[in-house]
Amino acid sequence: METNRYRWARRMKRLLQATYKRVSDCEKKCLDDREYARLLKCYRKILELGTLEMPAIPDKPAGKRGRIAKSDAHNLLERLQKHEASVLLFARDPLVPFTNNRGERDLRMSKVKQKVSGCFRSEIYAHAYCRITSYLQTMAYKGVNPMIAIQMALAGELGGE
Template identity: 25%
Template sequence: MYEQIRQRIEQSPVIGGDETGIKINSKKAWLFTFQTQELNFLTVSLSRGYEMINNLFKNGFPVSVYVTDCLPAQLKVHAKLHQICTAHLLRELNNFIDVFKYEWSMKMKQLLQDAIELKSQLKPADYLSPNEKVMLIQNRMVQLLQTNLSDKHKKVQTFIKRLNKNHDAILTFLYYPKVPPDNNGSERAIRNAKVKMKVSNQFKTLVGANRFAVLRSVIDTTIKNSHINRK
């Protein structure tokens, strides 16, 4: 069943991905999740790099929108489209506003909030043809990303460079009804591992960590489907 979950993930239209640090016999390792509304696939890796994801999904996700944070290894994955977690972007922007009080940071924060609010208002039919409100937000983003911030703090310069590099992955959620604006689903998918780390601090062996990943994948997938069936 574990392999079947992986294969079904690979063919899903929307996939969320995330990772969290774990310890195995006092050594650093990583627990990755690849999840959908119906599935959760967890896997353990000693590396946080792109190679692990590529070995697991050799063709990437050519039919999927892949929702992640800004980890370079995640953004490097071949996918139909990417969606960056806007919750992560908003946290960074809030920090810039608190520390630097730049007007640009406030405008970008407002843009993302407006986009998320618009998402909540869109109906299925609104995705079938170009939407004027979506286009207005898209144009606002383009203008903000063209702003010259060379005189601002390096952290803000790095942030806008990252956004420009991944500009096609910022507002994908406004064009696809089932694509969320954040990666909260993936963060929930690895929450059990975080709880286990707080309680037991580590896995004693790699075998034990892998067993945990397999069991939680099957259990979480079963739970997700039972909730869907109840609806």
């Protein structure tokens, strides 16, 4: 998405990256109330600048149906305004990652399976596939070999601590 031609988008990118670095360097892995309030103020100020910088959306021509097309930058601005709490949650909760890369990576194999076989034969098999892969991925994140994880599961030792 090409949003770099807008100053507000560049500022937002810098703010989020700097916040991520600050949170990563912080011992608690989250901002205190004072720092978070400052972040929120900067975030909202950038969104205000974005609202002023974005070109106006033209009125819908008479007789046309559907929504008016907006630019990617405009859609991004609206989403950042609407989902402010979710976007900044990584700065308040150490359990929330900065990106959703891990979640997307975890879903990738099920999409590959779906493309190769066309679909799951039933919802039961889809749930079973998800449970098994979720368990194996969790064990892999804990550093357990997949074969050992399967042996543990079959022995009734699921690896919960």
